[in-house]
Amino acid sequence: MEPSSLILMVLFILIIWGGLVGSSVMLARSTDETTGELGTAPGTDDESLMHRAA
Template sequence: MSGLAIMMMVLFMVVIWGGFIASALHLRANPDDTSGALGVADHARDEHLAAQELH
């Protein structure tokens, strides 16, 4: 492998793993339960949705 190929490989590994780590940290700080349009709405809570299930 040439030096340029190794440099490109390292660069893209940093970009890919950096994006993965950044997204994991963002998800940890902003859980799915409280983000989005319905995240904090009363009708989007587990208890309310479970009560609407058909048995």
């Protein structure tokens, strides 16, 4: 392989794996209460949802 193709291959491998690592770190740092479609909307806390399920 030519040096330019090796450089591009390494670059894109780093970009893809770096994105995977970065998203995993962000996911581990975020709390369940602030993520998702509802986020911190009223009535979506654990107590309200458990009351509705019972």
